[in-house]
Amino acid sequence: MNVELTASLSPAVFVPAPSAFDLDVAFGITVAIKVAFILALFLVVPLVVGYMEHKAMGRLQHRRGPVAAGPFGTLQLVADGIKFIQKEDVIPAAADRKVFALAPGLALVPAILVFLVLPFGPGVWAVDLELGLFYALAISSVSVLGVMMGGWASANKFSLIGGLRAGAQLIAYELPLILAAIAVAVQAGTLSLVGIVEAQATFTLPGTDLNLWFVFPQILGFVIFFLASLAELSRPPFDMPIADSELVFGYMTEYTGIKFAMYLLTEYAGMVSMSALMVVLYLGGWQLLPGVGLPGCEGAGGMFDCGWLGAIGGVVITLAKILILTFIMVWARVAYPRLREDQLQRLSWLVLVPLSLINLAVIAIAKVVVF
Amino acid sequence: MSFGEQYGTLAILVIAGSVLYAIIMLLNRVMRPSVPTPQKLTTYECGVDAAGVGWSQTSIRYYVFAFLFVIFDVEALFLLPWAVIVGDLDATTPISPTFAIVAMFLFVGTLLEGLAYAWKKGVLTWE
Incomplete structure (x- = not known):
């Protein structure tokens, strides 16, 4: 490619959208605030989702769910955490002790890192990376290394098979996930997650003033992304790496106490971050309804440059959407039986991958011709 | 920042x-x-003593999928920069949008042909 061609093809230089945490203070303080924000999100929202899962599963199975700890059982998971931290740590004599102890950490840390780029409301994000979407997808698939390490280090046949299945599941479902996400990037013309929210707030159906979220033109992509993220998270009906009826408890068979709790926390944090990603990519971010802006917001379809009222409203809307999506995940867990391992692979390679490529082709042609 | x-x-x-x-x-x-206690630290295997060691050889039936994954994942990397830029192309840019889309379809189509071949050969189904 010659110089002239390169120059004329390069898009405008990316300017990251400023976060509300970018105060006029030293870099160290800004980073400390952002890290505290991310860790607070990471430690609180998954617990809320976990409580919702307890209650929703209970009701769907004609039980009441937790009722004893705190009002309506709301402190159940806090009580569980206190219990877990006092539990004896049993490491089997045959296991590889170092890898066994490190594995839950390697699964946990990437689950925290995804929250770096997720926008939760106007200005409420830590960092707006130019490669935000790519970063989120890449980091979220690192957790499986911790799962495979744990499965191998346990020196248990069930754990080993569970770990290998987790790896196989990731390689099968990473593709539909990333291909569906690329179709969103085509339509938005950016990989920045904040930029994608803005693109949705300003996207109108060609020839009309009707504002639409990307879920409407890309309903196929949304369904593919939802199924693939369920599989990436090993959530039922795609929980073959755990498969309690065949593999005891899969890669977690030998884990007890706090290390087991770390794997569970990883799973719930993954549910939150994947749901947040779906909200950003398909469901309009912090927009209440298509075409409806937030109070006190000026920029891009009434979604940016907000006062504190708009910011809080935006965060509440995002969290509500996340809770709805995670509820659907729980609902799927209760409603459907687990797939067989070969059915899982076939569903991905012969159905989801071709469909996501068709989706990408349709969106790319539509982007050039219509949008 | x-x-x-x-x-x-x-x-x-x-x-x-x-x-x-x-x-x-x-x-x-x-x-x-x-x-x-020694009993507590044994490897769990259905309540009986574990047979052999845990790191026993297993047949990974899905290694063919791993090959396919590498091919398509590299393809996805090429798709990402293409995805960002394809909407900006028009008649004034040196590359026309039609060219960009046809070129990418040829690339993806070649890889899909490989997937179809693997399907026809039956390596994607388990006996």
């Missing part, structure tokens, strides 16, 4: 996350009882 500050935040978050895990493990070490 500059490029360095953005990825500096990421680096600090990696450290903070690791420290969080270390603190939780340390807290557990301080608060937990430790009464190991």
Whole structure:
């Protein structure tokens, strides 16, 4: 490619959208605030989702769910955490002790890192990376290394098979996930997650003033992304790496106490971050309804440059959407039986991958011709 | 925020996350009882003594999928920059949008042909 061609093809230089945490203070303080924000999100929202899962599963199975700890059982998971931290740590004599102890950490840390780029409301994000979407997808698939390490280090046949299945599941479902996400990037013309929210707030159906979220033109992509993220998270009906009826408890068979709790926390944090990603990519971010802006917001379809009222409203809307999506995940867990391992692979390679490529082709042609 | 500050935040978050895990493990070490017995430390296998070692050889039926994955994942990497730029193309740019789309379809189509071949050969189904 010659110089002239390169120059004329390069898009405008990316300017990251400023976060509300970018105060006029030293870099160290800004980073400390952002890290505290991310860790607070990471430690609180998954617990809320976990409580919702307890209650929703209970009701769907004609039980009441937790009722004893705190009002309506709301402190159940806090009580569980206190219990877990006092539990004896049993490491089997045959296991590889170092890898066994490190594995839950390697699964946990990437689950925290995804929250770096997720926008939760106007200005409420830590960092707006130019490669935000790519970063989120890449980091979220690192957790499986911790799962495979744990499965191998346990020196248990069930754990080993569970770990290998987790790896196989990731390689099968990473593709539909990333291909569906690329179709969103085509339509938005950016990989920045904040930029994608803005693109949705300003996207109108060609020839009309009707504002639409990307879920409407890309309903196929949304369904593919939802199924693939369920599989990436090993959530039922795609929980073959755990498969309690065949593999005891899969890669977690030998884990007890706090290390087991770390794997569970990883799973719930993954549910939150994947749901947040779906909200950003398909469901309009912090927009209440298509075409409806937030109070006190000026920029891009009434979604940016907000006062504190708009910011809080935006965060509440995002969290509500996340809770709805995670509820659907729980609902799927209760409603459907687990797939067989070969059915899982076939569903991905012969159905989801071709469909996501068709989706990408349709969106790319539509982007050039219509949008 | 500059490029360095953005990825500096990421680096600090990696450290903070690791420290969080270390603190939780340390807290557990301080608060937990430790009464190991030989029976407790055996490998779990349906309640009987484990046969052989846990690191036994297993037939990974899905290694063919791993090959396919590498091919398509590299393809996805090529698709990402294409996806960002394809909407900006028009008649004034040196590359027309039609050319960009047809070129990418040929690339993806070639790979899909490989997937179809693997399907026809029956390596994607288990006996």
